Amino acid sequence: MLRGYSIKAAMALSARALLTLVACAALALTACAGSPREAPVDPERTVAAVDRPDPRSVLAGAITSSLYGELDSARRAVDEALALAMDRTTLALGLEARAWILLLSGSDEEARRALDESAAVGAPSSPGRAVLEFRLAATKDLAAAKERAALAVAQGIGERAERAIAVMLGEADLRDLPIDTPEAAAEYATYLAGYGMSPAAALPAATGSTEPPVVVVTEPESHGADDTTVQVARLACRDALSRRPSLRVVDADSRRAALDELELSLAGSPAVRRDLALGELFSADYVASGSVVAADSGWLIAYSLSSAKDGHIVASDFSMAADHRAIMAAASRFAASVDGLAP
Numbered sequence: 510m511l512r513g514y515s516i517k518a519a520m521a522l523s524a525r526a527l528l529t530l531v532a533c534a535a536l537a538l539t540a541c542a543g544s545p546r547e548a549p550v551d552p553e554r555t556v557a558a559v560d561r562p563d564p565r566s567v568l569a570g571a572i573t574s575s576l577y578g579e580l581d582s583a584r585r586a587v588d589e590a591l592a593l594a595m596d597r598t599t600l601a602l603g604l605e606a607r608a609w610i611l612l613l614s615g616s617d618e619e620a621r622r623a624l625d626e627s628a629a630v631g632a633p634s635s636p637g638r639a640v641l642e643f644r645l646a647a648t649k650d651l652a653a654a655k656e657r658a659a660l661a662v663a664q665g666i667g668e669r670a671e672r673a674i675a676v677m678l679g680e681a682d683l684r685d686l687p688i689d690t691p692e693a694a695a696e697y698a699t700y701l702a703g704y705g706m707s708p709a710a711a712l713p714a715a716t717g718s719t720e721p722p723v724v725v726v727t728e729p730e731s732h733g734a735d736d737t738t739v740q741v742a743r744l745a746c747r748d749a750l751s752r753r754p755s756l757r758v759v760d761a762d763s764r765r766a767a768l769d770e771l772e773l774s775l776a777g778s779p780a781v782r783r784d785l786a787l788g789e790l791f792s793a794d795y796v797a798s799g800s801v802v803a804a805d806s807g808w809l810i811a812y813s814l815s816s817a818k819d820g821h822i823v824a825s826d827f828s829m830a831a832d833h834r835a836i837m838a839a840a841s842r843f844a845a846s847v848d849g850l851a852p
Contacts, residue, residue, distance in 0.1 A: 567593065580614045601632040608641055613703050621645050634661070636670035640700045643674050669693065673700035679822035682780040683800045683811045684730040694733060694802050698809040701827040707846050708814065708823040720757075722794040722852035724750055724814070727761040727787055730780075733803035738833065742801050745837040746812055749844035750797060756850065759791050781820035788817020794852045795823070807831040812843040814850075823850075 567590035587607045594600040604627035611620035624641060628634075639661040646654035658674050673696075675681035683701075688694050726747040731739045751758045761768050771790060775783050784796040795814050802809040807830050814824040826843040830836045 580610060583610050597630050597632050601627050601630045604630065605635070605638055605641070609637075609699075612641065612644065617645060617648055634664075634666075636667040637699070639666040640670050640673055643677070644704060647677070669696045670700065673697060676701065677704050677706065677825075677827075679706060679825065682813065682815075682822065683802075684780040684798070684813075688732040688800075688802055691805070694804055694809070697802060698804045698829065701811065702809060702829045703827065705826045705842075705846060706822070706824055708850060720852060721755050722850045723757045723759060723792065724795045724797050725759045725761055725787055725791040725793040725817075726750065726797045729799040729801050729811075731801055734801040734808055735803075738808060738836070739801050741833045742799070742808075742810060742812075742836050742840070745840035746797055746799070746843065749837075749840040750847075753844055753848055755848050759793060761787065761791070764790070781815070784815045785817065785820050793817045795850065799825075804829065808836070810836055810839045812840065814847055823847075 567586050584607070587603055587610065591600065591603040591607070594603055604623050608620045608623035608627060611617075611623055620641075624638070624645065627638065639658070642661070643654050643658045646657055655678065658678075662671050662674070672681055672686055676683050676686070683697070686697070688697060726743065728743050729739055729746075747758060747760055750756055767790060768787075771786055772783075775786055780798075784798070787793070788796050794817055796817055797812070797814050799810070799812040802811070810826075810828055810830045812826045813822050815822050824843075824847050826839065826846060828835075828839045828842070830839055
């Protein structure tokens with residue numbers, strides 16, 4: 510049903526988000542630092558390392574560099590942290606951080622190798638590693654990625670990591686998730702940024718229809734975002750979709766009174782129920798919406814397209830935006846990815 514998954518460079522990735530990832534992994538790996546299997550520390554190396562910077566500080570600097578798109582310097586900083594690693598915890602964290610940076614820069618194969626190296630250290634898996642494994646597997650074989658994710662979930666990977674995978678699969682909607690703390694926003698931003706799901710719908714001509722599908726655009730869900738930014742995300746999505754000749758776009762505000770009444774009656778309902786009602790109100794084929802999640806240095810912009818017939822998500826796009834211009838660029842990418850939908 511799904512045609513493909515794309516990994517885009519998340520150039521404005523939140524520093525808080527990836528720091529949260531490192532922190533989550535650190536908690537999972539703490540037990541390894543004092544394990545009886547740990548090799549004895551070389552006294553000479555300990556003395557030589559007294560004046561060296563803390564590897565975790567170096568990793569934090571690498572993550573900050575990623576925030577500004579300085580991926581090359583981020584890789585160099587991670588290499589430096591790995592050279593300073595004195596225990597398995599730091600080594601595993603550094604390799605996992607390297608894998609994330611490589612993934613976000615589009616180097617999937619290198620990211621896989623780094624992740625394999627991290628696993629070979631012998632430390633227990635972290636929620637971040639489970640999500641990273643899913644994202645890398647999904648670029649090659651979705652069915653295998655789902656099976657692998659199911660095994661990881663059964664073993665326990667944490668509620669947010671489990672939900673993030675469900676969102677990426679289109680089995681859950683980010684609008685329905687509780688994101689009411691900076692930590693939750695940071696973790697979801699880390700797991701989702703740079704991921705996209707493209708629709709597998711046939712071209713209208715293949716279905717015998719000559720009319721373009723009708724898409725109604727509604728306001729994204731706000732998770733700590735200001736009203737201006739939410740409106741920028743909505744209007745950017747509407748305008749970007751309107752420029753696609755294969756789509757006929759309807760702005761939900763065109764029937765404001767009816768929409769207000771509908772929203773009042775469906776307050777608190779799941780996103781899928783609201784989309785179905787909205788699609789019926791506007792006689793639409795699809796509903797375009799999403800979420801705007803406030804992060805430490807910008808927003809996680811999540812666009813989604815759901816079927817007005819059964820509510821299932823047919824396309825999605827997740828990216829970090831440091832400013833409103835980046836939000837408009839994200840909307841354009843999303844609109845381009847849904848070209849050729851059947852009504």
